[in-house]
Amino acid sequence: MIIVLKAEATKHDADEILNKIESAGLKPLYMPGTERTVLGALGDERVLQGLNITAHPMVDDVKPILSNYKLVSRELYPADSVVHIGSVPFGGEHFSIIGGPCAVEGLESFRASAEAAVKGGAVALRGGAFKPRTSPYSFQGGGKEALEVMQQVSKELGVPAVTEVMDTADIDLICQHVDALQIGARNMQNFNLLKAVGRTNTPVILKRGIAATIEETLLAAEYIVDAGNPNVILCERGIRTFETATRNTLDLNAVALMKRKSHLPVIVDPSHGTGIRELVGPLAKAAVAVGADGVIIEVHHEPKEALSDGKQSLYPDQFAQLMTELDAFIRAAGRRSSLRKAA
Incomplete structure (x- = not known):
C-alpha cells in the first residue's frame, strides 16, 4: 500500500509508522517529497490491513498498489527514474x-x-564477452580476456561499457571490468540470476524475452529492484511472432506502454529487433517518437568479418549518419541529446 502523510508530518512520525510496518514482517519504503512524505508497505495484504495505519493522526491517505509489480510501478513512484551507467544518464x-x-x-x-x-x-x-548462442558450435565469446579488452578500451575512450551476464558465478568478475550488466532475452526469467544482479549496485539493462508479455517483463524487473538494486533499464528488443521477414518483430507498443506503467527508463534495440541493417535507422527514429530513453545499436568496423550478427551491424559511416539524423528527432521530441558530438 501507499501511505501519504500530512504536510505537517515529521521524520519522527514517518519513522514511527515505518517501524510498525517492519515489526510486522513487511517491507517499509520511505519516499520523502518536496511537499509530502510518502511511505510504502509491501507484503501480505491481510497483515497490512491489520496494522490499521489509517488511524495514525499524521496519515492523510492510504491507497492500495493494484499492479503485481510494486516497486517498478508508477503507482508507487510517479516520476521518471534516471539511471546512470557511469556518468551517462538514461x-x-x-x-x-x-x-x-x-x-x-x-x-x-x-x-x-x-x-x-x-x-x-x-x-x-x-x-559481448559471454555470448548465448542458439547453436553450440557458434562463437561463444572471449570470456575474461574479452572483459579485459572492454575495460582497456573503455578507459582509453573515456566511455562506460556494458556486457551481458549469463551465469551468477560470473557476476563479480564482470562487475570488476564493466559499468553495467545486461540480462539477455533468453535469461529474462532466470530468477536466480535476476536476484543475484539485484544484490549488486551495478546498473542492469534488462531485455524483454522473445515471448514475454509486458507484465512478465516488469515483474522480472521487480525481482531485481526487490533484491536491492533500483538501477534497472528496460530494453525492448523485439518479440517472436508469425512474421519471418525480419529476425523479430520490434514491439514499439510495448515501449509506450511500459513508459506509462513503470517509472524505469526504457531503451530500444533496433538491431536485434529487426536483424536487418537497413531497418535499424528507421526503427531507431521511431523509438524516439514513442518515448524511448535511448537505443542500443550494433556497429562493427567491418561487419562482413564479424563473428556474430554482421548482417544487422552498421558500418561506421552508416552509424555516424544515423546519429546525425537521430539527433534532430531527439531534439524535436523535446529530449536532451547525449550524443558526444552534439554535446
Whole structure:
C-alpha cells in the first residue's frame, strides 16, 4: 500500500509508522517529497490491513498498489527514474546511445569498432564477452580476456561499457571490468540470476524475452529492484511472432506502454529487433517518437568479418549518419541529446 502523510508530518512520525510496518514482517519504503512524505508497505495484504495505519493522526491517505509489480510501478513512484551507467544518464529528459559490436573479437577489432561508435556519437559501449548462442558450435565469446579488452578500451575512450551476464558465478568478475550488466532475452526469467544482479549496485539493462508479455517483463524487473538494486533499464528488443521477414518483430507498443506503467527508463534495440541493417535507422527514429530513453545499436568496423550478427551491424559511416539524423528527432521530441558530438 501507499501511505501519504500530512504536510505537517515529521521524520519522527514517518519513522514511527515505518517501524510498525517492519515489526510486522513487511517491507517499509520511505519516499520523502518536496511537499509530502510518502511511505510504502509491501507484503501480505491481510497483515497490512491489520496494522490499521489509517488511524495514525499524521496519515492523510492510504491507497492500495493494484499492479503485481510494486516497486517498478508508477503507482508507487510517479516520476521518471534516471539511471546512470557511469556518468551517462538514461531516463527523464535524457536520450542516450549505446553502440558497439555484438561480440568482443579481440583488442584491435574491438578498439576499431568502439572508436567508430564513439566518433559517431555513442556515449556508452556494448560488446559481448559471454555470448548465448542458439547453436553450440557458434562463437561463444572471449570470456575474461574479452572483459579485459572492454575495460582497456573503455578507459582509453573515456566511455562506460556494458556486457551481458549469463551465469551468477560470473557476476563479480564482470562487475570488476564493466559499468553495467545486461540480462539477455533468453535469461529474462532466470530468477536466480535476476536476484543475484539485484544484490549488486551495478546498473542492469534488462531485455524483454522473445515471448514475454509486458507484465512478465516488469515483474522480472521487480525481482531485481526487490533484491536491492533500483538501477534497472528496460530494453525492448523485439518479440517472436508469425512474421519471418525480419529476425523479430520490434514491439514499439510495448515501449509506450511500459513508459506509462513503470517509472524505469526504457531503451530500444533496433538491431536485434529487426536483424536487418537497413531497418535499424528507421526503427531507431521511431523509438524516439514513442518515448524511448535511448537505443542500443550494433556497429562493427567491418561487419562482413564479424563473428556474430554482421548482417544487422552498421558500418561506421552508416552509424555516424544515423546519429546525425537521430539527433534532430531527439531534439524535436523535446529530449536532451547525449550524443558526444552534439554535446
